[in-house]
Amino acid sequence: MTSRELATISRSDLDSLVSASATARITEFKQLASYSWCDKPTATISVPGSPPLWSPPPKSSLPLDPDSGTVYIDQNAARCPWSPLEPLFRALFIMNPDLDLSDVDxxxxxxxxxxxxxFVQASSSDPFRIRVEAVAGRGDGRKGTALFTRADPESVETIVGFKGYARNFEKAYTKKRGGIGTTGYHRIVGYNFGGLRCVVRCEADGYVGDESADDGLLSAAVRGLSLGSSSESQETTTATGLTILTSGHKEDVDVSSTIEIKTRAASRTLDMDEAYGQLWVSQTPKLAVGYHRRGVFTDVQVRDVAGDLARWEAVNRRPLEKLAGLLARIIDVAKQTGGSGRAVVEYTGGSSLRIVADDNGQPALPKDLYAKWANEPAQLGETPAQDSGKVKCGNLTTKEEVSKLLIPAGTPFASDMEYAIQKGPRQFFVRLPGNISDYHLVCQQLKSLPVETLDKVLKGWSFTLKEIMADFQKGKEDWDPEERQTIGGFKTVARDAAFRLVYMLLSGQAEAQDKAMAYNAAFFVVSHSRIFGVRTRQMVRAAFDDRFSETPKQRAMMDQWTKAWPIEDVSGENETTDDEPFYSSDDSDYW
Structure with missing residues (x-):
């Protein structure tokens, strides 16, 4: 399916995007947080981060080995593929818990x-993609924030052939501090640029300092990260599976000491314009360049480039004005997308790039982090659900009763759970995207709830496949021979049961161990399009396949009913029955 194009921007358009009032300089710079990836089999970060110390070895005529093996292109995407931005925000709110995201563009x-x-400078024709998502608070008039996520084709690379000495040079000329096994130090900085308030993550290769003087600072952080050795240390794991090792020691390495490390053959010179552009974005003030002859580094230069960056910024004023205008235009387009607020910036060479809708793209962040923008999370273009506070029919509760529900503040998917209590667990199919990973996360979170709370969310916590099938049957229409008319089914009952089936399958409930019966239940949902919407049928099938894996015969049977599934939202096909106590647009047959 061709992506819906939102805008095309050519280089000739950039002059018209320049704002006369915006200053193309970085001002009000501040280091906000840092973290390091830990060398562990599961995704683990330490906060604050622990950068390597610049520590040149004694001069030697021995050559370094060329780089080899597997290396990271984007370590955040490789270790945290469900949300490469998650570690940024986790570290940010640990070290700056009062940060107001409403001021961030x-x-x-x-x-x-x-x-x-x-792209602005026309200095490269390499293709790239950037995912963009616009988020904002619910109905509070705030301008919102755009989240830019890297979308590189690969997050790791296996080196084939000769690719230089850069990584082995870093290993030889830096020293990891305090014995922590880390594989990447990331800084998070904030500043104003071109009228935009930016929060930027960048990897730093190390820092320059006195080894003995820095022992106190870093060893304090290390002690805090040695779990059990300090009352201030803490280990937490998020609902997505990211483990965070936090120290009570929140001092960070001073930004003025951070360093970028590069290598070049002695016969070549470093492209300083490209290097300054990189250092300018992150405001990295020091640069180390090692020049080598066949791997022997005899000329290693360390420079303070803060003054050079200021001069580079002044010389490149016009390209930077265009960059600011381009960023503002991309943000505006994403905000006007509607729906999910997600888009992709695509460049495939030439003199223009385009922005296309990414309606089916995965959210940039886990559910709980969206709440940081306002009282309730909402994406731009989404209409918040209104709650009148009146008593609903059937099992639905009042707003006052919901407020008494003991779901701890900050619980992932808390707002979705509360909404399910009001309108039934079928609402998870409406509010969650169509990714099985999201349903895994919400089911694991539900499993951790007290029994009384789970009972309210799922409208019953003790159920069997037989009971679920009985509820499915209630959704079917029936012919009454005496009244000579069709009796409508209770679709909402059947749809609520469909989510209970998903919960049974994904949370590992023993009641779902009977594969044949579970298949019959899943097949009932998939094959009854008059009862269940597209999203419900998709996720029930995905949950069954995730738990058991479809046999070839089962897959063929399922496929007969899924070939004609629509791709677009068919929310106009709303229908209900007189037997249902009320109708809500949340009960669209799409879900």
């Missing part, structure tokens, strides 16, 4: 800004 990696700057 864009959150991005340095790499994304560099790609857009190269």
């Amino acid at each position: 864009v959150v991005t990696d340095r790499n994304n800004i560099r790609k857009l700057l190269r």
